[in-house]
Amino acid sequence: MHARTRRTLHLLTATGAMALTLTFAGQSLAQADEPGPDGDRSSSWDGQRWDGDRSQRDGADEAATPAPAPAPAPAPAPAPAPAPAPTGTGTQAYKDYAAGQVGNATQFGCLDQLWEAESDWTPTAQNPTSTAYGIAQFLNATWASTGIAKTSDPFRQIDAGLVYIEERYGSPCAAWDFHQANNWY
Secondary structure, rough: OOOOHHHHHHHHHHHHHOOOOOOHHHOOOHHHEEEEEOOOOOOOOOOOOOOOOOOHHHHOOOOOOOOOOOOEEEEOOOOOOOOOOOOOOHHHHHHHHHHHHHHHHHHHHHHHHHHHHHHOOOOOOOOOOOOEEEOEOOHHHHHHHOOOOOOOHHHHHHHEEEEHHHOOOOOOOHHHHHHHHHHOO
C-alpha cells in the first residue's frame, strides 16, 4: 500500500473514532443500541453532562420515564384575625385587653402587679421627676425602642409595654421579678 493511502486511512480512522466518541458521549453503548422515544436508534444525548456520582449513574435506568412533577405547595394558611378593638374604658377594660394579649393567667397576674405598682393602670400617670409616662411608665427613650410612638391611648400603651417586656425580660413574670428586686423595670 502506498504511503499516501496509508495516511489517508489513518486520518479516516481517526475521524471515524472521533465521530463515534461524540455520538456516544454521555451514554453507555447499551443505551446507544436502544431505540429512542420515537423508535429511532440515533443518539438522544442532549449535550448536558452527568453531574452526579458514577455509582449513581451506573445503577440508574436513564431510559425510564421521567419522575412525576412535584406536588404543588399547599396554600398558605390564612392570616389570623386581628384582635377585636377594645370597646370599654377604664381600668377594667385595660386589664381585660392586656389579659387577652398575654393569654396566660399566671403571666397576666405578674403584669397586673407590675403595672399596679408603676401607675395603678392610669394611662395619664406622669412621674414628676422624669419623663416616665403612662400605664407602663416608660421614659421617652423606652417609647422609641418599642416602635410605638408615645401616646395617651391606653391600649397602644399596653401594646408598647408588652413589646418592651417581651424584648427585655421575656415575660411579665420575669419583669415583675426584676422590679421587685430593683424597684424599676
